[in-house]
Amino acid sequence: MDLTWSPLEQAFRDDVRGWLAANVPAEPLPSGDTAEGFARHLEWERKLFDARWAVVSWPEEFGGRGASLWEWLIFEEEYYRAGAPQRVTQNGIFLLAPTIFEFGTAEQQARYLPKMASGEESWCQGWSEPDAGSDLAGIRSTATRDDTAGGWRLNGQKTWTTRGSFCTHLFGLFRTDPAAERHRGLTYFLVPLDAPGVTVRGFGRLDGDEGFAEVFFEDALVTDDLVLGGVDQGWSVAMATTGSERGLTLRSPGRFMATADRLVGLYRERGTGAVDGALRGRVAQAYIDAEAYRLQTLQTVTRVIAGDPPGVESSLTKVFWSELDVELHEAALGLLGHEAELEGPWMKGYEFALSGPIYAGTNEIQRNVIAERVLGLPRK
Amino acid sequence: MEFAFTDDQLAFRDAVRDLLAKECPPAAVRTAWDNADGRSGGAWNALGEMGVLGALVPESGGGLGLTELDVVLLAEEAGRAALPEPFVEHVLVAAPLAAAEYPGLATGELSASAGDPLIPWAAAVDVLVRLDPDPVVASTDGATLAPEESVDGARRLAVLTGAPTARALTRAELSTAFWRGNLGYAAQLLGLSRHMLDLTVAYVIERKQFGVPIGSFQAIKHHLADVRIGIEFAAPLVYRAAASLTTDDPDAALHVSMAKAQAAEVAMQTTRAALQCHGAIGYSYEYDLHLWMKRAWALAGSWGDAAWHRDRVARAILDGTDQPEEQ
Numbered sequence: 001m002d003l004t005w006s007p008l009e010q011a012f013r014d015d016v017r018g019w020l021a022a023n024v025p026a027e028p029l030p031s032g033d034t035a036e037g038f039a040r041h042l043e044w045e046r047k048l049f050d051a052r053w054a055v056v057s058w059p060e061e062f063g064g065r066g067a068s069l070w071e072w073l074i075f076e077e078e079y080y081r082a083g084a085p086q087r088v089t090q091n092g093i094f095l096l097a098p099t100i101f102e103f104g105t106a107e108q109q110a111r112y113l114p115k116m117a118s119g120e121e122s123w124c125q126g127w128s129e130p131d132a133g134s135d136l137a138g139i140r141s142t143a144t145r146d147d148t149a150g151g152w153r154l155n156g157q158k159t160w161t162t163r164g165s166f167c168t169h170l171f172g173l174f175r176t177d178p179a180a181e182r183h184r185g186l187t188y189f190l191v192p193l194d195a196p197g198v199t200v201r202g203f204g205r206l207d208g209d210e211g212f213a214e215v216f217f218e219d220a221l222v223t224d225d226l227v228l229g230g231v232d233q234g235w236s237v238a239m240a241t242t243g244s245e246r247g248l249t250l251r252s253p254g255r256f257m258a259t260a261d262r263l264v265g266l267y268r269e270r271g272t273g274a275v276d277g278a279l280r281g282r283v284a285q286a287y288i289d290a291e292a293y294r295l296q297t298l299q300t301v302t303r304v305i306a307g308d309p310p311g312v313e314s315s316l317t318k319v320f321w322s323e324l325d326v327e328l329h330e331a332a333l334g335l336l337g338h339e340a341e342l343e344g345p346w347m348k349g350y351e352f353a354l355s356g357p358i359y360a361g362t363n364e365i366q367r368n369v370i371a372e373r374v375l376g377l378p379r380k
Numbered sequence: 381m382e383f384a385f386t387d388d389q390l391a392f393r394d395a396v397r398d399l400l401a402k403e404c405p406p407a408a409v410r411t412a413w414d415n416a417d418g419r420s421g422g423a424w425n426a427l428g429e430m431g432v433l434g435a436l437v438p439e440s441g442g443g444l445g446l447t448e449l450d451v452v453l454l455a456e457e458a459g460r461a462a463l464p465e466p467f468v469e470h471v472l473v474a475a476p477l478a479a480a481e482y483p484g485l486a487t488g489e490l491s492a493s494a495g496d497p498l499i500p501w502a503a504a505v506d507v508l509v510r511l512d513p514d515p516v517v518a519s520t521d522g523a524t525l526a527p528e529e530s531v532d533g534a535r536r537l538a539v540l541t542g543a544p545t546a547r548a549l550t551r552a553e554l555s556t557a558f559w560r561g562n563l564g565y566a567a568q569l570l571g572l573s574r575h576m577l578d579l580t581v582a583y584v585i586e587r588k589q590f591g592v593p594i595g596s597f598q599a600i601k602h603h604l605a606d607v608r609i610g611i612e613f614a615a616p617l618v619y620r621a622a623a624s625l626t627t628d629d630p631d632a633a634l635h636v637s638m639a640k641a642q643a644a645e646v647a648m649q650t651t652r653a654a655l656q657c658h659g660a661i662g663y664s665y666e667y668d669l670h671l672w673m674k675r676a677w678a679l680a681g682s683w684g685d686a687a688w689h690r691d692r693v694a695r696a697i698l699d700g701t702d703q704p705e706e707q
Contacts, residue, residue: 371601
């Protein structure tokens with residue numbers, strides 16, 4: 001066991017920190033879940049990309065640095081420590097990109113990855129439907145073969161599509177075999193949102209920002225080169241992204257460590273004398289949990305580097321980080337007392353944190369997965 | 381950066397796990413509740429033969445010269461087996477502290493225990509370490525002990541009230557003993573939790589009600605998933621604390637407090653979930669679960685409970701005072 005960083009990793013950290021110190025906007029950008037804020041965030045993403053910090057772990061040919069997983073963790077720590085803007089490209093670079101790396105053709109990789117990394121094209125996720133949420137296999141949207149047009153006709157509706165109003169593309173699951181049931185007969189498509197027959201309607205999230213959208217498909221044509229990973233193979237292709245979303249790549253410990261540090265800062269600033277013992281204990285516990293999450297990630301990364309990829313254990317991680325995020329924000333609101341209701345970063349962060357136990361598979365579903373697939377309890 | 385144990389460390393753990401599976405089955409734990417000294421007999425001797433009892437004693441003193449990182453998984457195994465022996469008290473606390481004065485501690489020829497202030501198996505060992513009040517190391521020869529009854533029938537407790545051979549501990553000795561002991565208890569609590577989870581998983585798969593295994597009910601699944609999550613995120617804190625003690629990290633005491641707080645919380649959560657998922661059978665004296673539960677209760681509260689250690693963490697991170705020291 002060696003819990004120290006090598007000189008090369010330290011140097012990498014210094015590089016990241018130096019660049020961020022010189023470039024992170026002094027004033028926070030407007031919310032990336034509004035039209036104006038999204039555009040401002042894309043400018044920031046372009047800046048990151050031009051300096052090759054947008055996707056550090058990707059190969060250089062696609063705009064990355066070929067960074068190791070350790071370096072990626074260091075980048076994330078520094079990014080959140082610096083208070084840098086939210087990553088509005090995250091659903092592309094963290095959820096879709098790993099799937100394209102694994103299942104995409106060379107042409108698809110060259111066509112989509114660099115533009116995704118630069119923010120020139122932005123991606124939203126088209127999985128949930130009005131009748132398919134946690135029960136994702138209940139998807140009803142269809143893709144019907146149209147040989148005359150040389151592609152597939154999409155019909156149906158997606159919903160809860162994060163930043164769908166602002167993105168240029170959607171990756172989603174559609175039923176290509178109407179006779180197949182549940183997990184079978186689904187196909188993973190890459191869909192330009194400006195295609196004829198696609199209509200996007202934005203709507204407000206809990207916090208009032210237009211961060212959600214529903215997307216309607218009426219005979220929208222997608223060509224064969226927009227199939228990712230094979231017709232009727234959509235479920236197994238999608239599960240690769242789900243693993244990323246729940247586990248390692250979307251919620252790096254850096255985010256929660258930065259929140260924990262801000263919580264400690266808030267405690268010190270708020271006058272320690274007025275804080276009761278129970279609240280003080282909650283602050284300390286939230287900090288310990290953030291540390292636990294960081295250390296568990298170090299353990300996981302060590303295993304991944306040794307050739308043991310994360311599997312169903314990602315469900316453990318998803319429950320923990322999403323509830324940790326709520327715990328951190330609840331402690332902060334407790335410290336703020338009567339000022340907790342004021343619109344500000346902690347309340348905004350709390351509203352966002354509350355989505356964590358719901359998205360990427362509700363925590364109730366995750367607990368079922370843990371019980372059945374980690375502990376081996378019977379499904380029925 | 382590498383957060384993993386070495387093959388040697390894992391092999392040592394496996395050897396101890398096998399030894400305890402053979403020498404300390406649940407029946408041996410139950411026997412220790414009713415026998416004369418509360419101890420296992422056979423398992424202790426076997427651990428001595430393997431060298432485990434002198435693991436932290438320098439080779440020059442007849443020990444193995446190993447580190448906290450090398451023994452943390454062994455303490456976890458002792459917890460998993462609910463070994464009725466002063467394992468942590470001897471291996472992590474007393475032997476490295478007093479082997480120079482009592483050389484038999486390195487080989488297991490002599491055995492030791494330690495307490496803060498309640499000392500388990502005090503009358504059944506040769507050497508005692510008392511951390512509070514007036515930290516001393518002493519021979520049990522001529523010592524006066526005030527017995528106390530533990531909820532864990534194997535842990536024969538006593539307070540050391542007088543000893544003609546007592547030697548005062550230095551501040552450094554006390555600090556090392558206290559943090560090593562807490563690390564060992566945290567590891568044992570992890571092992572106890574893992575066993576209680578395994579036992580409960582096996583039971584809820586077997587037990588049928590309403591025509592189906594009760595493990596198919598979501599309420600049961602969610603209790604046990606929460607325990608599994610708790611263990612998953614306590615273990616790395618415990619292992620990190622072992623690494624920090626091994627490397628004399630300036631934050632080692634803070635790291636041990638985080639580990640003990642988390643391990644104690646998850647162990648208490650596990651006892652509740654395990655009992656609830658078992659139902660009435662778990663509440664019966666004849667069933668083994670309570671042996672593990674009571675050990676967990678005892679260790680969770682000893683040498684600082686979760687709230688006490690969390691307060692040490694709070695002082696360090698919130699008040700910016702010095703890192704927590706011993707007591």
